[in-house]
Amino acid sequence: MDIEEKLQILADSAKYDASCSSSGGKHRKNTGGIGSIDISGICHSWGADGRCISLLKILMTNSCIYDCKYCINRCSNSRKRATFTPKEIADLTIGFYKRNYIEGLFLSSAVIKSPNYTMEQMIQAISILRNEYHFGRIYSCKNYSRL
DSSP states (O other): OOHHHHHHHHHHTTTTSSSOOTTTTTOOOOOOOOOOSOTTEEEEEEEEEEEEEEEEEEEEOOSSSSTTTOOTTTTTSSSOOOOOOOOHHHHHHHHHHHHTSSSSEEEEEEOOHHHHHHHHOOOOHHIIIIIIIIIOEEEOTTTTOOO
């Protein structure tokens, strides 16, 4: 599976995460205008100063070991599954940032293998962004505060 297909699947799955009210919304086409208004995985949040912040909102994976009946990513649900590696997440984030599509990352995930393993993978992605790419605007997926 190529990176674009993974992005489509995992950005679509992330829209069910309870945050970023603009994610997953349908937009009317901007006929005659310029600029893309339908970039997969881009959501908007607001800073303490009221400034709008564009975030890449993706899941690390939508393949889950649990079967929570309320969750779209439950293991019994028949969906196309994908998983990013930590390096793919870092490269995607930096690529979107360099194109000026985003200012930060909103990363969440279904549970791969175990909760601890999943968090280790997510932390590895953040570590690559921070330590290899020196990227500083990373937003936590659960407490919505800056890391």
